[in-house]
Amino acid sequence: MNGYLLQMTNVSKTFPGVKALDDVKLEIRKGEVHALIGENGAGKSTLIKILAGIYKPDPGAKFSFEGKEAEIQKPIDATLKGISIIYQDLSLFPNLSVAENIYIGRDSNKKPWKKVSWAAMEEKAKKALKELGVEIDVHTPVEKLSIAQQQLIEIARALAFDSKLIVMDEPTSSLSAGEVEKLYKVINDLKNRGISIIFVSHKLKELFTVSDRFTILRDGKYVGTYDTEELSEDKLIQLMVGRQVLYEKNKEKIKTGKTLLEVKGLSKEGNFKDISFELKEGEVLGITGLVGSGRTELAQAIFGVNRPYDGELKINGETVVIKSSEDAVKKGVAYVPESRKTQGLVLRQSIINNISLPVLKQLRNKFKLVDRKKEVQLAKHYVETLDVRPALPERAAGDLSGGNQQKVVIGKWLSTKPKILIIDEPTNGIDIGAKSEIHKLMRKLASEGMGIIVISSELPEVLAVSDRILIMRHGRIAGEIGIGEATQENIMNYALLGPKAEGLYQEEAPA
Amino acid sequence: MNSILKSKEISIAMIVALLSILLTFLSPVFLTADNLLDVIKGNAVLGILAIGMTMVIITGGIDVSVAAVTSAVCVILGKIMVAMPDSPISIVLLFLIGPLLGIALGAINGVLVAKIQIPAIVVTLGMMSIINGLVLYITNGQYLNSSSFPSVFLKFSSFEVFGVSIVILMFIAVALFTWYLLKYTLIGREVMAIGGNKDSAVRVGINFDKVQIFVFSYMGFLAGIAAIAQTAYTKAVDPNGMLGLELMVIAAVVLGGANIMGGRGTIMGTILGVLLLGIVQNGLILARIDTFWQKVFTGIIILLAVSYDHIQYKRSQEKLSKIEVEA
Ligand SMILES: Nc1ncnc2c1ncn2[C@@H]1O[C@H](COP(=O)(O)OP(=O)(O)OP(=O)(O)O)[C@@H](O)[C@H]1O
Numbered sequence: 008m009n010g011y012l013l014q015m016t017n018v019s020k021t022f023p024g025v026k027a028l029d030d031v032k033l034e035i036r037k038g039e040v041h042a043l044i045g046e047n048g049a050g051k052s053t054l055i056k057i058l059a060g061i062y063k064p065d066p067g068a069k070f071s072f073e074g075k076e077a078e079i080q081k082p083i084d085a086t087l088k089g090i091s092i093i094y095q096d097l098s099l100f101p102n103l104s105v106a107e108n109i110y111i112g113r114d115s116n117k118k119p120w121k122k123v124s125w126a127a128m129e130e131k132a133k134k135a136l137k138e139l140g141v142e143i144d145v146h147t148p149v150e151k152l153s154i155a156q157q158q159l160i161e162i163a164r165a166l167a168f169d170s171k172l173i174v175m176d177e178p179t180s181s182l183s184a185g186e187v188e189k190l191y192k193v194i195n196d197l198k199n200r201g202i203s204i205i206f207v208s209h210k211l212k213e214l215f216t217v218s219d220r221f222t223i224l225r226d227g228k229y230v231g232t233y234d235t236e237e238l239s240e241d242k243l244i245q246l247m248v249g250r251q252v253l254y255e256k257n258k259e260k261i262k263t264g265k266t267l268l269e270v271k272g273l274s275k276e277g278n279f280k281d282i283s284f285e286l287k288e289g290e291v292l293g294i295t296g297l298v299g300s301g302r303t304e305l306a307q308a309i310f311g312v313n314r315p316y317d318g319e320l321k322i323n324g325e326t327v328v329i330k331s332s333e334d335a336v337k338k339g340v341a342y343v344p345e346s347r348k349t350q351g352l353v354l355r356q357s358i359i360n361n362i363s364l365p366v367l368k369q370l371r372n373k374f375k376l377v378d379r380k381k382e383v384q385l386a387k388h389y390v391e392t393l394d395v396r397p398a399l400p401e402r403a404a405g406d407l408s409g410g411n412q413q414k415v416v417i418g419k420w421l422s423t424k425p426k427i428l429i430i431d432e433p434t435n436g437i438d439i440g441a442k443s444e445i446h447k448l449m450r451k452l453a454s455e456g457m458g459i460i461v462i463s464s465e466l467p468e469v470l471a472v473s474d475r476i477l478i479m480r481h482g483r484i485a486g487e488i489g490i491g492e493a494t495q496e497n498i499m500n501y502a503l504l505g506p507k508a509e510g511l512y513q514e515e516a517p518a
Numbered sequence: 519m520n521s522i523l524k525s526k527e528i529s530i531a532m533i534v535a536l537l538s539i540l541l542t543f544l545s546p547v548f549l550t551a552d553n554l555l556d557v558i559k560g561n562a563v564l565g566i567l568a569i570g571m572t573m574v575i576i577t578g579g580i581d582v583s584v585a586a587v588t589s590a591v592c593v594i595l596g597k598i599m600v601a602m603p604d605s606p607i608s609i610v611l612l613f614l615i616g617p618l619l620g621i622a623l624g625a626i627n628g629v630l631v632a633k634i635q636i637p638a639i640v641v642t643l644g645m646m647s648i649i650n651g652l653v654l655y656i657t658n659g660q661y662l663n664s665s666s667f668p669s670v671f672l673k674f675s676s677f678e679v680f681g682v683s684i685v686i687l688m689f690i691a692v693a694l695f696t697w698y699l700l701k702y703t704l705i706g707r708e709v710m711a712i713g714g715n716k717d718s719a720v721r722v723g724i725n726f727d728k729v730q731i732f733v734f735s736y737m738g739f740l741a742g743i744a745a746i747a748q749t750a751y752t753k754a755v756d757p758n759g760m761l762g763l764e765l766m767v768i769a770a771v772v773l774g775g776a777n778i779m780g781g782r783g784t785i786m787g788t789i790l791g792v793l794l795l796g797i798v799q800n801g802l803i804l805a806r807i808d809t810f811w812q813k814v815f816t817g818i819i820i821l822l823a824v825s826y827d828h829i830q831y832k833r834s835q836e837k838l839s840k841i842e843v844e845a
């Protein structure tokens with residue numbers, strides 16, 4: 008053996024019309040944490056699916072595992088070798104118990120009438136959970152668990168399979184800060200036991216914390232593999248994007264106009280309490296706080312899909328009642344949800360159809376039929392503005408990479424030309440280059456008179472786009488900071504400690 | 519998972535119990551062993567088919583050709599029986615030929631759904647139409663009655679254990695076997711898994727096509743068994759006797775708590791669903807209410823039960839998204 012657990016060389020993958028991977032190489036050492044990084048659509052997920060036996064690579068690809076040449080044709084081939092994959096969108100069965108979810112797949116190559124031993128299954132599951140140090144009843148159906156718990160179930164599954172290699176595709180995108188810490192600990196434990204880990208993420212900070220080495224992909228091509236010590240954040244970004252990207256605190260002077268939205272004393276049992284704020288024309292209001300502080304619930308209430316609640320909403324000075332999402336759109340409010348898979352897109356339909364969906368009525372010609380030309384034009388416009396890649400509007404939304412799907416969701420809501428735009432985690436899963444594009448776009452929309460509410464857990468992002476920042480904690484507004492005084496520290500203080508944080512934080516020299 | 523009755527099944531069982539109490543007051547005949555056995559016997563064919571349908575629906579599929587397939591097997595078995603010797607071997611042959619025919623027809627459905635990826639509703643609608651047409655062509659819509667069957671079959675039909683008819687025994691056997699299959703075999707768990715999340719299933723290496731073909735073939739297998747039960751029950755073959763039965767079958771499964779989108783469903787629930795439909799029907803007969811009201815009542819019960827279920831589900835989802843708000 009040459010010290011490598013896994014070697015994949017000459018890996019290419021052609022989809023109709025796109026070369027997703029072009030002669031890529033990936034070499035993983037035993038017991039290392041290996042970051043796989045690249046922009047949206049660089050081919051990370053595709054490479055992983057090939058490793059998993061879900062996609063077949065183009066001819067010519069060579070794999071070796073534990074020093075021996077290996078073939079991976081079907082998912083079970085990977086499983087039997089000890090390769091476990093934790094996908095971006097998880098692969099759990101909501102209707103089955105924790106025990107079954109952990110055990111499943113182990114027997115896929117056995118005879119169909121093989122007897123399933125529930126006792127053995129539960130035993131194994133309990134053991135795997137114990138190794139992870141989690142306490143979850145193995146009889147619980149997985150649909151009853153939080154996302155973080157579900158992720159742990161996936162890791163437990165990998166452990167129960169005696170995996171030698173665990174791949175995690177953006178494991179932290181739906182975890183809160185505390186849960187992320189726990190995950191790091193788990194990863195460290197796994198590493199100490201000699202298990203190798205491939206870690207895919209767009210969060211550079213976290214990659215530097217956990218990884219030993221980096222492999223970088225750009226546009227489906229192999230850029231290189233580096234030790235963490237050789238890299239700095241700047242260098243990494245440059246390798247990834249091929250240019251320099253800066254991410255700075257927003258310093259723009261804004262001209263705000265009249266008040267667009269007034270929220271007065273909004274409360275909903277079990278969601279949020281006593282929320283009041285205003286949003287003006289031309290202003291970007293950041294709302295932050297820990298995951299689970301009620302931000303999304305609040306946004307959905309304003310958008311009319313989380314009802315009923317107490318309190319009052321005023322748009323343009325008039326009291327309004329928003330009863331549904333259509334109602335909201337009619338009143339000029341748009342909401343880009345955080346979960347693109349479940350709330351945003353019709354995955355089987357083309358990008359065009361997705362973007363035009365909320366505005367089909369406006370696109371009708373004089374026969375009251377949808378004018379296809381206008382529809383295509385509209386879609387092209389947003390594909391360009393948002394830099395959706397590949398820029399092929401005919402393509403099914405489901406065939407896009409995760410980050411590019413998010414861009415289409417944003418385009419879809421922009422097409423309604425809202426006066427008030429609420430964006431929930433706008434750049435979750437979006438690479439750093441596209442992120443700053445989206446930030447610029449939000450600034451531009453605001454300068455054209457839109458009022459924007461950005462909900463985000465990423466503090467640099469909040470600082471980069473907002474004019475004013477509200478911090479939520481346990482369903483209440485814990486504090487408000489103007490962009491001039493805002494720092495990551497004082498925002499975190501409010502988020503963690505609440506209103507009593509006032510005066511606690513240390514003022515930093517403005518960035 | 520350990521408790522045999524889950525909360526949903528308990529609520530259906532409660533409805534069955536309440537209805538039974540009500541009927542006991544309305545008619546003294548209801549709560550007699552004879553009447554109850556009659557209810558079960560009269561719905562055994564429905565039950566056997568509903569058990570197969572539970573599997574199909576758990577995977578997120580549907581099979582509207584069940585009644586047609588059962589009729590077809592009935593007609594063919596009827597034709598064969600006329601020529602059969604009057605010996606026990608004939609019964610064995612029936613139990614070979616019937617299920618095999620059913621499996622063959624079911625497998626065609628399965629292959630079309632899995633390999634050519636035509637939606638199940640379209641495939642099975644087509645199958646239903648073809649079979650119904652052929653059955654009419656072959657039989658001219660004519661009845662085949664007991665006088666042409668070998669007497670060993672008539673003996674088989676009236677076989678009883680402690681007063682429990684062979685038809686009911688067949689239903690019980692099918693239920694037990696399928697329950698075991700679903701809970702304790704690999705293929706059974708794969709059926710549940712596919713219904714839960716198809717993408718995940720493929721990722722953990724479950725052969726999606728294989729499971730789909732299995733499910734439709736198994737449905738066909740049970741249609742074959744149901745055909746024997748039906749012939750034994752009516753001691754005749756009526757080519758039109760089961761028109762529209764597929765709707766009752768699907769209704770029983772849905773009443774039993776299965777989710778038409780897949781992922782949820784139990785044998786126990788389906789049995790309760792069948793009983794519920796049977797008891798309503800029986801009650802209406804005992805109360806001398808016109809038969810066409812039965813359909814109306816059945817429909818209302820289905821809508822109520824499913825709405826209730828859906829509201830419960832939404833509630834439980836809402837609870838999940840609760841946040842601790844500071845007072
Ligand atoms: N099933 C498919 N059919 C056609 N094209 C596809 C398919 N899956 C992926 N692609 C294309 O292959 C390229 C690589 O996509 P991939 O999902 O691997 O990117 P990624 O690096 O994981 O991006 P992200 O960070 O956004 O998740 C993209 O251009 C994508 O549009």
Ligand SMILES: [Mg+2]
Pocket residue numbers: 051052053095408409
């Ligand atoms: Mg990806």
